[in-house]
Amino acid sequence: MNTPEQPDQTVPGPDALQRFARSWASAVLTLALxxxxxxxxxxxxxxxxxxxxxxxVVMSILAVSLGFIWGFGGILCFGQxxxxxxxxxxxxxxxTNLGDSTLPFLLAIVLPAAFAGVLxxxxxxxxxxxxxxxxxxxxxxxxxxxxxxxxxxPEWKIGVAxxxxxxxxxxxxxxxxPGNVDDVIGPRGLFELSLGALLLxxxxxxxxxxxKPGRVIVASKENEQRxxxxxxxxxxxxxxAFVLGAAIAGLAGCLFANWGAFTSPTVFSLAQSAQIIIWxxxxxxxxLVGPVVGCVAIQWLxxxxxxxxxxxxxxxxxxxxxxxxxxxxRGIVPSIGSICALLTRRSRRKAYARSNINAEVSSRAAQxxxxxxxxxxxxxxxxxxxx
Amino acid sequence: MDLAAVILIxxxxxxxxxxxxxxxxxxxxxxxxxxxLAHGEFMMLGxxxxxxxxxxxxNPWVAIFVVSPLAVGVIGVLLERVIIRRLYGRMIDTMLxxxxxxxxxxxxxxxxxxxxxxxxxxPLGNFTIGAYSVSSYTLVIIGVSVILAFxxxxxxxxxxxxxxxxxxxxxxxxxxxxxINPSVVYSATFAAGAALSGLAGGLxxxxxxxxxxxxxxxxxxxxxxxxxxxxxxxxxxxxxxTLFGAINQIxxxxxxxxxxxxxxxxxxxxxxxxxxxxxxGRFFKGSL
Numbered sequence: 001m002n003t004p005e006q007p008d009q010t011v012p013g014p015d016a017l018q019r020f021a022r023s024w025a026s027a028v029l030t031l032a033l034x035x036x037x038x039x040x041x042x043x044x045x046x047x048x049x050x051x052x053x054x055x056x057v058v059m060s061i062l063a064v065s066l067g068f069i070w071g072f073g074g075i076l077c078f079g080q081x082x083x084x085x086x087x088x089x090x091x092x093x094x095x096t097n098l099g100d101s102t103l104p105f106l107l108a109i110v111l112p113a114a115f116a117g118v119l120x121x122x123x124x125x126x127x128x129x130x131x132x133x134x135x136x137x138x139x140x141x142x143x144x145x146x147x148x149x150x151x152x153x154p155e156w157k158i159g160v161a162x163x164x165x166x167x168x169x170x171x172x173x174x175x176x177x178p179g180n181v182d183d184v185i186g187p188r189g190l191f192e193l194s195l196g197a198l199l200l201x202x203x204x205x206x207x208x209x210x211x212k213p214g215r216v217i218v219a220s221k222e223n224e225q226r227x228x229x230x231x232x233x234x235x236x237x238x239x240x241a242f243v244l245g246a247a248i249a250g251l252a253g254c255l256f257a258n259w260g261a262f263t264s265p266t267v268f269s270l271a272q273s274a275q276i277i278i279w280x281x282x283x284x285x286x287x288l289v290g291p292v293v294g295c296v297a298i299q300w301l302x303x304x305x306x307x308x309x310x311x312x313x314x315x316x317x318x319x320x321x322x323x324x325x326x327x328x329x330r331g332i333v334p335s336i337g338s339i340c341a342l343l344t345r346r347s348r349r350k351a352y353a354r355s356n357i358n359a360e361v362s363s364r365a366a367q368x369x370x371x372x373x374x375x376x377x378x379x380x381x382x383x384x385x386x387x
Numbered sequence: 388m389d390l391a392a393v394i395l396i397x398x399x400x401x402x403x404x405x406x407x408x409x410x411x412x413x414x415x416x417x418x419x420x421x422x423x424l425a426h427g428e429f430m431m432l433g434x435x436x437x438x439x440x441x442x443x444x445x446n447p448w449v450a451i452f453v454v455s456p457l458a459v460g461v462i463g464v465l466l467e468r469v470i471i472r473r474l475y476g477r478m479i480d481t482m483l484x485x486x487x488x489x490x491x492x493x494x495x496x497x498x499x500x501x502x503x504x505x506x507x508x509x510p511l512g513n514f515t516i517g518a519y520s521v522s523s524y525t526l527v528i529i530g531v532s533v534i535l536a537f538x539x540x541x542x543x544x545x546x547x548x549x550x551x552x553x554x555x556x557x558x559x560x561x562x563x564x565x566x567i568n569p570s571v572v573y574s575a576t577f578a579a580g581a582a583l584s585g586l587a588g589g590l591x592x593x594x595x596x597x598x599x600x601x602x603x604x605x606x607x608x609x610x611x612x613x614x615x616x617x618x619x620x621x622x623x624x625x626x627x628x629t630l631f632g633a634i635n636q637i638x639x640x641x642x643x644x645x646x647x648x649x650x651x652x653x654x655x656x657x658x659x660x661x662x663x664x665x666x667x668g669r670f671f672k673g674s675l
Contacts, residue, residue, distance in 0.1 A: 076479055076482075122656065122660045126659070126660045126663055127663065128659065128660075130478065130479060131422060131482075131614070132614060132659060132663070134482055135607075135610045135611065135614055136656055136659065138606075138610070139607045139610075139611055139652045139655070139656060140652075140656070142603075142652065143648075143649050143652045143653060146645050146648055146649055147645070147649055149645075150645040150646075270603050271490075274486060277486070278487075281483065310498075312494040312495075312497045313494070314490045314491070314494035315491055315493075315494025315495055315497075315498060316494070317487075317494075318487045318488060318491030318492070318494055319487070319491055319494075320487070321486065321487025321490065322470060322484050322487035322488055322491060324487075325474075325480050325484040326470065326473055326474075326484065329480065
């Protein structure tokens with residue numbers, strides 16, 4: 001991987017699909033699709049189906065938050081559910097105390113971000129490696145889970161809001177229009193708000209990634225040392241990506257607390273953390289649409305498994321994670337892309353070989369064939385992050 | 388005076404249980420640099436092996452010290468052959484795959500054994516110090532942890548088996564050239580680590596409720612101990628267990644067991660910020 005490129009060899013550029021994924025056309029297409037769904041779904045689906053769809057959308061926001069920091073920032077956070085849960089709890093506690101939901105909504109975004117700021121400072125400025133990162137985020141999630149779980153007694157309350165321990169907080173007040181406590185959001189409004197938020201997050205991240213800070217974040221994933229030598233403080237960029245991811249996860253947590261009007265310590269659980277990782281790895285690292293695809297697919301699968309008794313959902317999720325890591329490490333969306341690219345390249349090569357039957361060309365083609373495994377190694381999503 | 392003795396035993400027990408919980412992981416991570424997130428589930432399998440063995444009438448001590456390490460060691464060999472060996476050198480992928488494995492094992496055991504808590508009572512009963520009653524089994528765990536630490540050190544330093552394992556981990560090509568099959572050594576090391584995890588599960592089965600999800604309670608503690616310990620396998624294990632076990636037990640005395648655990652984990656995070664290389668990265672350098 002570190003051998004210098006031979007000058008006479010053609011450097012394999014991004015294939016057509018990768019180029020498309022980076023282009024503005026794909027962003028516009030995705031957003032347009034989202035807006036169509038935003039207008040169409042509330043008209044087609046009944047209330048029950050819409051409520052079901054809302055949780056898919058909320059979890060998709062969570063999936064995108066991890067997809068961003070992991071796929072683009074190279075930060076494998078095993079505790080994204082910590083920020084999700086903090087968002088849910090921050091909203092629940094604040095709205096019970098304040099009544100009006102405007103400030104709690106903001107708090108649900110700011111508080112996880114601030115927490116991520118402190119945690120990220122410890123990790124990135126301590127120059128801890130990926131392994132430590134994974135273990136520390138996992139540990140923090142467990143700490144939160146244990147702490148909140150043990151607050152069942154009536155003496156545990158913040159303001160007038162009891163924390164509820166393992167029973168959770170029931171009856172969380174829904175969001176209302178700023179300034180008017182009686183004008184609360186209904187199930188339809190919540191769906192539109194969630195999908196709107198998802199599209200907004202997508203637009204924000206796409207814009208960020210196209211702009212300079214986003215490119216530096218991606219660069220910090222690819223080669224942190226080179227970035228440092230170029231004069232960028234990789235730690236600061238990683239930290240801001242981490243904080244942004246936490247803010248998005250907090251937003252998802254707030255919407256989730258709204259969705260069920262309930263939150264419990266399971267939002268911090270290891271199972272929840274594992275699920276987020278599975279969504280992202282199944283959908284595809286290094287894309288923003290991939291995590292959404294993975295999230296919807298896996299959520300649907302889990303709910304299908306939940307309706308029958310014979311197969312345990314942990315079993316299926318675990319098997320999926322193992323199989324994807326071993327066989328489809330890039331996830332669904334990029335794999336579909338590379339299969340398409342492979343097909344087009346092969347047909348193009350056939351046409352090329354037919355047009356001039358030349359010994360040199362065929363030998364070159366054979367060499368190309370030979371090079372393919374190298375290409376695969378190059379795009380191995382975690383190859384660079386291993387230290 | 389009696390209270391002081393009881394507190395001392397409790398602190399020693401906290402340290403010993405950390406050593407027992409983390410030893411399997413210390414071998415797998417310390418030797419092979421494989422992050423085994425299914426460690427807790429290996430312990431869970433060991434606990435179930437013990438319980439099932441006792442249920443069919445095997446002597447509890449045989450079940451704990453023979454059946455559970457053997458059973459989990461065999462499972463370890465299988466998993467290493469099928470999954471882990473494809474991922475050597477890819478730390479992040481190993482982490483993810485073993486996490487998937489842990490979910491898979493939880494799922495399989497839940498399907499077979501159900502979600503209910505099984506348990507065996509602690510053998511040996513209690514003894515009293517003044518007005519306090521202490522479970523004799525506590526002393527067994529303390530004893531096992533001491534033997535475990537010395538045995539690990541002895542095997543790694545003073546037997547040809549340990550020499551071969553350490554040499555292969557350091558330079559597999561050279562070991563290969565010297566006529567040692569590295570793939571067998573990798574399998575054996577992983578199996579040894581798995582067997583230690585199984586033993587830990589069997590040992591703790593009488594003390595904790597045995598449920599398919601019990602592994603989650605140990606995984607973070609075990610990891611933080613091994614990573615906090617740093618590069619020296621045995622010395623790191625013992626020093627980090629001592630530090631974190633003491634923190635845990637003192638905080639437990641001061642408040643509740645939950646806060647004891649929280650203090651352990653929070654203390655470990657702060658320690659990692661101060662000593663990113665772990666305890667043996669700074670102190671006791673060059674020991675094993």
